[in-house]
Every structure is written in structure tokens, then in C-alpha cells.
Amino acid sequence: MVSPSPRVLLSGLGAVALTALAGCGTAVGSRAQDHAATAAATPPGAVRTVPAPAATPALRMPAGLGPAMLARIPRDSRQLVVVTGRGIDSPDATVVLYRRTAGGWQPDGAAWPAHNAKDGWTADHHGGDLRSPIGVFTLSDAGGLRADPGSRLPYHHSGGFHVGGRGFEGEPLAGSFDYVVAIDYNRKPGTSPLDWTRPLGASRGGGIWFHVDHGGPTHGCVSVSEAHMKQLLATLDPALHPVVVMGDAASLAA
Known part of the structure; x- marks a missing residue:
């Protein structure tokens, strides 16, 4: 079999190259000459290697969250609190803050130890079940017995x-x-934490808060140390639309 000459190879490449280049506003003449030079330098029968385009780096996701939970995070949220329970029936958890950046979700500090409800977690929370609700929830309001330590969220200081x-x-x-x-x-949302309005009805419970840890399980809240509560109040920013993703590790990974 007779190998095609470089002139034949160039004629087959030139029509495609000229058509593509004309569509993107490139200087056709100089690019065609480059292709001719490349074709002439390539031995007949050789495969010319074309560098692959650079891969787009994958965006970083919060550790331990599966696609179902990730899909529930609002698009406009740029601040995230992840509460990961040790097990479905465990009152022990960890809390990690995240901030959304151009590279994805980045941790905003180390993990904190935390407590949740005495009997663990549930996806169908009801008042008195001694379980914390699993899900993704917005964080809109703060308050406390002590004066505002510098909260970015609206803060209700009350003896209540x-x-x-x-x-x-x-x-x-x-x-x-x-x-x-x-x-x-x-x-x-937009009311004091002491507001007992229950949109889902009283039987579905409520009054689920982050609060100062007292050294044991809660009725349904998530508790962290006083120092970490102050850090939470100083960090959560309404302009970043903060949310919490909370549940046992297996449920969060689903």
C-alpha cells in the first residue's frame, strides 16, 4: 500500500481547519500555515497526539453529606452548619461550620463536640419523642438570657x-x-426563639435550638460549649443565608 503524501494529508485537514477557525474569529491564514507545518512534520501513518483539555477541578462538598441532603441545601445559602450524630439512637454529635467559596464548601474551623436528643434522631419528629429532627433547616433568629455578645442574627435578650x-x-x-x-x-422565622407559633401543629414539636451544653443529652436541641455558641453567634450571617444540616451519620450520607 502506498502511503499518502503530506500534500494529501494537508488537503484533507485544511477544509475542516479553515471552516472551524473562520467561525471563532481567529486569523485563518496563520492557523492554516501552522496546521500545514504540523502535517508536514508528521510521518505518514503516525498518530498525532492532541493534548487533552485540562480537567475542571471538582467542587469540594461538606464531609459526610450524600446527594439527597446536598440537594436540599438552598442555592442561595453560603453558610452551613453540619451536625453529625454518632448514630440513630445516640445523643452524641459533632458540629462543623462551612462557608461556600469558589472552590466549593470549605470548613470554617475544627469540629466541635455536641449533644443532641437523649434517644437520638428521627425523620418524623413529634413533641416529647426525645429525638432531634433530621433535615435541613434555616437559621434566622437568636437570643438568650445574657446580653447580645455580638450576634449577626437578630438577637432577643430576655429573662424568658x-x-x-x-x-x-x-x-x-x-x-x-x-x-x-x-x-x-x-x-x-423572623420571630424570637421564644415565639411558640407552630406552623405544622403543636403535636409536631418545636423549640429546637442550638444552645449552651449542660453536659448531657437534650430533649431535641443541639448543644455546644458556651465558647462555641458565642462563635456561632458571631459567625452566622443573615446575608449568607445560613442553614443547618442535621441528623445521624447514616441519614446524612444518604
């Missing part, structure tokens, strides 16, 4: 946040509501 008594493990509850952030489960 006083709490006494003891927790499930005998620990004192005093000071638990010194600082709180309302989790918008079965509540009306």
Missing part, C-alpha cells in the same frame, strides 16, 4: 430564657439558654 432543674444525667440545666440560635423546624 431562664431555665432550672436538672438534665437526664443529673446535671444542672442553669445557663443552658444563656445563648441560643433557633433552628427553623416548625417555627415562624
Whole structure:
């Protein structure tokens, strides 16, 4: 078999090259000459290697979240609190803050230890079930027994946040509501955390907050240390539309 000459190879390439280049506003003459030079330099029968386009880096996603939970995060949210429970029946969890950047979701600090409800988690929360609700919820309002420490969220300072008594493990509850952030489960956003309006009905529970940890399980809230509550209040920014994604690890990974 006789190998085609470089002139034959060029004639087959030139029509395609000229058509494509004319459509993108490139200097056709100089590019055609480049193709001719390349074709002439390529031995007959050789395969000319064309560099592959650079791969687009994958956007970073929050650790432990599966596609179902990721799909529930509002598009305009640029701030995220992920609460990951140790197990479906466990009261122990960790909390990580994230901020959305051009490269995806980036952690905003280290993980914090936390508590959730005594009997763990549920996707069908009802009042008194001693489980924290699984889901994605907005974070709109804050408050506490103590004066505003510098919250970006609207802050309701009130004596109504006083709490006494003891927790499930005998620990004192005093000071638990010194600082709180309302989790918008079965509540009306834009109101004080003390507002008991229940859009889903009273039977579906409510009053689910981030609050100061008292050293034991909660009735349904998520609790972290006082220092971390202050950090949460200083960080959550209404302009970034913050949300919380919360649940046991297996549910979040779904």
C-alpha cells in the first residue's frame, strides 16, 4: 500500500481547519500555515497526539453529606452548619461550620463536640419523642438570657430564657439558654426563639435550638460549649443565608 503524501494529508485537514477557525474569529491564514507545518512534520501513518483539555477541578462538598441532603441545601445559602450524630439512637454529635467559596464548601474551623436528643434522631419528629429532627433547616433568629455578645442574627435578650432543674444525667440545666440560635423546624422565622407559633401543629414539636451544653443529652436541641455558641453567634450571617444540616451519620450520607 502506498502511503499518502503530506500534500494529501494537508488537503484533507485544511477544509475542516479553515471552516472551524473562520467561525471563532481567529486569523485563518496563520492557523492554516501552522496546521500545514504540523502535517508536514508528521510521518505518514503516525498518530498525532492532541493534548487533552485540562480537567475542571471538582467542587469540594461538606464531609459526610450524600446527594439527597446536598440537594436540599438552598442555592442561595453560603453558610452551613453540619451536625453529625454518632448514630440513630445516640445523643452524641459533632458540629462543623462551612462557608461556600469558589472552590466549593470549605470548613470554617475544627469540629466541635455536641449533644443532641437523649434517644437520638428521627425523620418524623413529634413533641416529647426525645429525638432531634433530621433535615435541613434555616437559621434566622437568636437570643438568650445574657446580653447580645455580638450576634449577626437578630438577637432577643430576655429573662424568658431562664431555665432550672436538672438534665437526664443529673446535671444542672442553669445557663443552658444563656445563648441560643433557633433552628427553623416548625417555627415562624423572623420571630424570637421564644415565639411558640407552630406552623405544622403543636403535636409536631418545636423549640429546637442550638444552645449552651449542660453536659448531657437534650430533649431535641443541639448543644455546644458556651465558647462555641458565642462563635456561632458571631459567625452566622443573615446575608449568607445560613442553614443547618442535621441528623445521624447514616441519614446524612444518604
